[in-house]
Amino acid sequence: MLISFSWLKELVTLPARVRAEDVAKRLSLSTVEVEGVRQQGADLENIVVGIIKKIEPHPNADRLRVTQVDTGGKNPLTIVCGGSNLRVGQKVAVACVGAHVRWHGEGELVELTHTTIRGVASEGMICASTEIGLGERFPLKDEKEILDISDCAARAGTPLTEAFGLGQSAVLEIDNKSLSNRPDLWGYTGIAREVSALFKAPLVLKTPPAIKTGKGIALRVSVQDTVACPRYMAVALKGVKAVPSPAWMQERLHASGVRSINAVVDVTNYVMLEIGQPMHAFDYDAIKDARGAVEIVVRPAKQREEFTTLDGHKHTLHDKMLLIANKTRAVALAGVMGGDLSAIADTTHTIILESANFNARSIRRTSNTLSLRTESSARFEKSLDPAQAEQGLRRAVELYKKIFPSVEIASIVADTYSKKAKSLVITLAEAVLQKKFGIRISLKEVRQIFERLGFGVSVRGKNLRVEVPSYRARDINVSEDLVEEVVRIHGYEHIKAALPKIHMLVPAHAPLHMLARALKMRMAYENKFHESVSYAFVRAGALTALGLKPENHLMLSHPLSEERPYVTTTLAANLLEAVEKNQHGNDRVALFEVAPVFLPEHLKQGVDDGAIGRLPYQPLHFGCVYSDKNETHSFAYVRDSLESAFGAAGYDLKFIKAQEGARWWRANTAVDIWCADKKVGYCTIVGRHTQGLFGISHEAVVAEIDLSLVAKTNFRVKSYHVPSPFPAVTRDVALVMNESVQYADVQETLTHAHALVKNVELFDSYHGEHVDAGKKSLAFHITYQSNERTLTADEADAAHKALIAKVVHRYKAQVR
Amino acid sequence: MEHSLKALQEKALKEIAGANDIDALETVEIQYMGRAAGELTAILKNLKDVPAAERPRTGALANEIKQDIEAQILERREALLAREENESVFDVTESYVPRRESGTLHPTTQIQYELEDFFAAMGFRIIDGPELESDFYNFSALNIAPDHPARDMQDTLYIKDHPTWLMRTQTSSVQVRAMREYGAPLQAIASGRCFRNEATDARHEHTFHQLEGFVVGEDVSFAHLKGILDAVARHLYGEDTQVRLRPKYYPFVEPGVNGEVTCSFCAGGGCALCKQTGWLEIFGAGLIHPHVLKEGGLDSKKVSGLAFGFGLTRLAMLKYGINDIRLFMSADMQFLKQF
Numbered sequence A: 001m002l003i004s005f006s007w008l009k010e011l012v013t014l015p016a017r018v019r020a021e022d023v024a025k026r027l028s029l030s031t032v033e034v035e036g037v038r039q040q041g042a043d044l045e046n047i048v049v050g051i052i053k054k055i056e057p058h059p060n061a062d063r064l065r066v067t068q069v070d071t072g073g074k075n076p077l078t079i080v081c082g083g084s085n086l087r088v089g090q091k092v093a094v095a096c097v098g099a100h101v102r103w104h105g106e107g108e109l110v111e112l113t114h115t116t117i118r119g120v121a122s123e124g125m126i127c128a129s130t131e132i133g134l135g136e137r138f139p140l141k142d143e144k145e146i147l148d149i150s151d152c153a154a155r156a157g158t159p160l161t162e163a164f165g166l167g168q169s170a171v172l173e174i175d176n177k178s179l180s181n182r183p184d185l186w187g188y189t190g191i192a193r194e195v196s197a198l199f200k201a202p203l204v205l206k207t208p209p210a211i212k213t214g215k216g217i218a219l220r221v222s223v224q225d226t227v228a229c230p231r232y233m234a235v236a237l238k239g240v241k242a243v244p245s246p247a248w249m250q251e252r253l254h255a256s257g258v259r260s261i262n263a264v265v266d267v268t269n270y271v272m273l274e275i276g277q278p279m280h281a282f283d284y285d286a287i288k289d290a291r292g293a294v295e296i297v298v299r300p301a302k303q304r305e306e307f308t309t310l311d312g313h314k315h316t317l318h319d320k321m322l323l324i325a326n327k328t329r330a331v332a333l334a335g336v337m338g339g340d341l342s343a344i345a346d347t348t349h350t351i352i353l354e355s356a357n358f359n360a361r362s363i364r365r366t367s368n369t370l371s372l373r374t375e376s377s378a379r380f381e382k383s384l385d386p387a388q389a390e391q392g393l394r395r396a397v398e399l400y401k402k403i404f405p406s407v408e409i410a411s412i413v414a415d416t417y418s419k420k421a422k423s424l425v426i427t428l429a430e431a432v433l434q435k436k437f438g439i440r441i442s443l444k445e446v447r448q449i450f451e452r453l454g455f456g457v458s459v460r461g462k463n464l465r466v467e468v469p470s471y472r473a474r475d476i477n478v479s480e481d482l483v484e485e486v487v488r489i490h491g492y493e494h495i496k497a498a499l500p501k502i503h504m505l506v507p508a509h510a511p512l513h514m515l516a517r518a519l520k521m522r523m524a525y526e527n528k529f530h531e532s533v534s535y536a537f538v539r540a541g542a543l544t545a546l547g548l549k550p551e552n553h554l555m556l557s558h559p560l561s562e563e564r565p566y567v568t569t570t571l572a573a574n575l576l577e578a579v580e581k582n583q584h585g586n587d588r589v590a591l592f593e594v595a596p597v598f599l600p601e602h603l604k605q606g607v608d609d610g611a612i613g614r615l616p617y618q619p620l621h622f623g624c625v626y627s628d629k630n631e632t633h634s635f636a637y638v639r640d641s642l643e644s645a646f647g648a649a650g651y652d653l654k655f656i657k658a659q660e661g662a663r664w665w666r667a668n669t670a671v672d673i674w675c676a677d678k679k680v681g682y683c684t685i686v687g688r689h690t691q692g693l694f695g696i697s698h699e700a701v702v703a704e705i706d707l708s709l710v711a712k713t714n715f716r717v718k719s720y721h722v723p724s725p726f727p728a729v730t731r732d733v734a735l736v737m738n739e740s741v742q743y744a745d746v747q748e749t750l751t752h753a754h755a756l757v758k759n760v761e762l763f764d765s766y767h768g769e770h771v772d773a774g775k776k777s778l779a780f781h782i783t784y785q786s787n788e789r790t791l792t793a794d795e796a797d798a799a800h801k802a803l804i805a806k807v808v809h810r811y812k813a814q815v816r
Numbered sequence B: 001m002e003h004s005l006k007a008l009q010e011k012a013l014k015e016i017a018g019a020n021d022i023d024a025l026e027t028v029e030i031q032y033m034g035r036a037a038g039e040l041t042a043i044l045k046n047l048k049d050v051p052a053a054e055r056p057r058t059g060a061l062a063n064e065i066k067q068d069i070e071a072q073i074l075e076r077r078e079a080l081l082a083r084e085e086n087e088s089v090f091d092v093t094e095s096y097v098p099r100r101e102s103g104t105l106h107p108t109t110q111i112q113y114e115l116e117d118f119f120a121a122m123g124f125r126i127i128d129g130p131e132l133e134s135d136f137y138n139f140s141a142l143n144i145a146p147d148h149p150a151r152d153m154q155d156t157l158y159i160k161d162h163p164t165w166l167m168r169t170q171t172s173s174v175q176v177r178a179m180r181e182y183g184a185p186l187q188a189i190a191s192g193r194c195f196r197n198e199a200t201d202a203r204h205e206h207t208f209h210q211l212e213g214f215v216v217g218e219d220v221s222f223a224h225l226k227g228i229l230d231a232v233a234r235h236l237y238g239e240d241t242q243v244r245l246r247p248k249y250y251p252f253v254e255p256g257v258n259g260e261v262t263c264s265f266c267a268g269g270g271c272a273l274c275k276q277t278g279w280l281e282i283f284g285a286g287l288i289h290p291h292v293l294k295e296g297g298l299d300s301k302k303v304s305g306l307a308f309g310f311g312l313t314r315l316a317m318l319k320y321g322i323n324d325i326r327l328f329m330s331a332d333m334q335f336l337k338q339f
């Protein structure tokens, strides 16, 4: 929204020293976001009013003229010009040397210098409207046309800014989003009230007089849906004409970013800007019935009813949209835009003026559905004050009378408003201000703030009785709202910062949070995985590739993209997609994620929904993928990483070969992961078929673990052994055995093979050359140590021999 | 005897000085100090043959010479080793092979943990809430009226066939849950993913991270909100950081403000990052609306509350100068590896 500073100053009397920038700053700190202050007319420097005194042909060019133009100086200027509408005595805009113009209305602004055009020196330029940024206000009718300002009273030499009343006209650019909760600020009046309170400056608001009922046209209004349309006012005016509106009105509309159309339409826009009340004028001839009467019906559209708005677009409506109609056809899309057939035309002499109030939700729905946003719908969407409709109508009639002195009221003033809302009265205690904000402010000052904002106030002892004006009914409901009014006008910067007085809480036991954090640190900094954060939503294809049924998933009702409509039940889907994305630039893809999954079938475990139901269970999951082109033991790398990361977090995982698994797991490579007595997840190599479905080129290992379950098991307290003061002895052994023998079993046997065994460490796992088919070779470092004495070589050898005998016997192994 | 001792000393010192590498020095050392046949060793062994009257004097002298030679050998050894090292070439820039790489935590996680530690140290409890929320906790309990635009399908991701289920639009949804569970007084923070129905481009993302904090108790005031926000701002951007509050409407706070800090990149002078304003908007805040306290089972006449929320994604973008928000959710290792 654009606010012209000069217009604003007519509504609130500001001290002369207050500049537009000061107002912008105070508004930004206390009311709305002002995005910037633009100096209007800054581009018009060195452009003045000129009067053409003489026109002669150009000696060297048929299409050019050489003119003598009076610009208030001693001698007229010689200017070469190609304008098609030049005449002697015409007032024109002359850009003098040093002015900035846009050649032919295109490109950047260029500084004007002395030039010679086809051999004739030119001391300036007679401008077209588009060349000096006035194209919108004075649209070109012909490409070669220069701007004719003969009807302007200013004398030759007057700066153009002054001639058009643009002088020092600053415009405040207000961010509409910051106005969303303040319908009263959608017009100059509302902004003026704020400025009045912020600068303690008096408001200059005049109440327009009541409209005297007239005769001639029978006008009837009926509203079928009073929720969607709480108030509809209308009146017939005779004696208007679609002529240009006066310069001052055009100027104000222009400064506020609204294009001038004609006086009839301009008045409706002017009132909308001034008061914030959207208005509409219908051409009487287009909506009257055969007997000259006008019967307006506010009704819902019929399903698939078609309507053409005045911008020429045809819309197909549905029955939740509201129309303004007469007996035979629709004439406006209520609160959004009028129809093309009833628009003001050159032939218009009488109008039906509408000033109504529409339900915000209904307007928003219509405007969203049709993707049709207008100045009117933007305002109604915010919930306007029904009382404003009457002020709007009065003000519009007042303005029409001013522009068309012979205008007549030709009907009754129709008004469907039955129940006037009772105004809200709230009591505000002085102590509350002190308590909630820690500021000391006198009741007198508080009272003045409210009065300037238009509230009714009376003091009752230490309390204020505050009556909320109808235009603030939307955002002021409780005493806290009143407190905010005082504090923001007073200024947040005046509140002194302080920390709360100490209050200690026993920390809540949060094992899940601690587990997640410890796990993330270890996975990243010890096991060299990168943490990924991804969407909660997945593709159908990713789910089916993992053997999951999309229909067993929750779905977004309006998916962001058709691609990912499902709310995920597994982290594996997005992680495997990430492998595909990363595999080209990285030999080693190692990613993990900690995020909730959403299980629709476990409602009993979900948290409450605040009503009578429960939400889907959303356990926190850990997932990781690993695919390394230079690693031959990926699976073992992942499993060991999990073991150490969870171990460090205080949870011992057990990996037990899965007896049966999902179809996308590579056969014989999967383990179930257990923590205490709970099965908490799996780890597997991705089956080759599924690997292909995800477009992954190299073997990938995936693990997924339910952290919510893990955190419910008992946290392990680390145990320790007293270190032996005596030296250890190490012996190696390499054993060849059947491939079907499990490493974990061998490890277990070795560990318990002899009392002196202190540690067993696998250092090589091999099959291939030199080892028979179907066999594998495992090599171990075995550490022997006693807590009582230094072992002799003989003792160690004897123990080693016994150990080998045991393991050879048990697994039918050979020593290599 | 004394004379030959002195001569021996002189000769030994000369040879030590003349030894040009460690091997030569060792030869000299063995020649004089060798356990079996060292020249000085032999003299010391034969001290018993010296007449008793001279013995103390000669003994003392011999020992003195022994220590001197030992010291000279040690010194010469150090000099020779140093010379050797000085002459060697060593490339301190050479990398270890194979290259050692660490994994990384996601940038928003890092900022989240940094802030969690900060608030935990101030006595805040770390809590969480569901990402798939009910419209009650996400909207109604937060005083967001049924006809509020935020509830539109255009802004919120609802779950199909479950009209009261949605993906939470802000972490504030934990407020009422926490008040109901823990009551007052309470100071807590919660962080995590939030969702909006928004088309994705370099500046917009439908999934983003927030951190929410709130305090409820007797006499919780706006001054306290300012105090906490000042402390966070200084923690994040340095001691000289200023905070500026401006009115902003959020239905669940009254009054509501947005908080800006002096731009840490231009120190408030104005730059591209702060759009020449000198201020960066980094949080929303306010005093908890009485409706919200009531839904939380608290008596707004006795208890008041403050609340604030940060966009963790935005903080990370500012901290690292990331200009494309989509990178956060991309799982792109080229991006992740940098943090």
Ligand SMILES: [Zn+2]
Residues within 6 Å of the ligand: B263, B264, B265, B266, B267, B268, B269, B270, B271, B272, B273, B274, B275, B276, B278, B279
């Ligand atoms: Zn800056």
